[in-house]
């Protein structure tokens with residue numbers, strides 16, 4: 001039996017007869033900034049966001065405090081069996097469109113389908129909190145095969161729309177195409 005529980009902060013929580021791979025999405029708070037700092041300092045997070053080194057704590061902290069206070073972005077902490085495992089963020093551009101969608105899972109949880117399950121849980125979050133949203137778009141690097149894999153499996157469609165962004169493998173700067181992927185809800 002599957003039970004849907006929704007609390008006051010619209011946290012989505014599925015209890016499935018005591019499984020050991022429980023994923024919940026929890027709106028970010030100031031208390032999550034340390035976790036986000038460690039996540040964004042991981043090698044793969046730095047690389048796929050186009051930076052060459054880990055962020056400065058003060059700058060990252062200010063960024064998230066602004067997001068939280070000004071509500072410019074929806075930021076959801078991914079909890080895996082109660083432990084912070086990653087983050088999903090996006091912008092509700094208008095009543096129909098969710099844009100700038102991104103996901104980042106700590107390498108500690110890699111390969112356990114946390115990413116795939118979180119994207120699918122996020123569809124449910126949107127249905128509950130932004131039921132008029134009809135599409136989600138994300139830009140994904142053409143060489144980010146792992147990410148493409150979970151977005152494809154989650155029903156996102158690759159479009160021909162792209163923009164160039166710089167990724168920095170070691171000290172070299174490489175321009176990479178980031179293609180737009182769309183999911184219709």
Ligand SMILES: CC(C)(COP(=O)(O)OP(=O)(O)OC[C@H]1O[C@@H](n2cnc3c(N)ncnc32)[C@H](O)[C@@H]1OP(=O)(O)O)[C@@H](O)C(=O)NCCC(=O)NCCS
Pocket residue numbers: 044045048101102103104105106109110111112113114115116117138139140144145146147149150
């Ligand atoms: C991309 C990311 C979210 C994936 O999260 P994850 O929890 O490790 O992913 P999952 O375990 O759900 O699934 C990974 C899938 O990719 C596959 N995969 C892993 N490495 C791969 C590769 N090099 N090429 C193709 N597929 C690959 C796995 O086999 C798995 O597929 P399967 O379930 O069919 O076996 C995570 O690696 C991450 O945060 N990366 C850094 C940030 C980023 O790239 N974000 C995406 C931009 S929006």
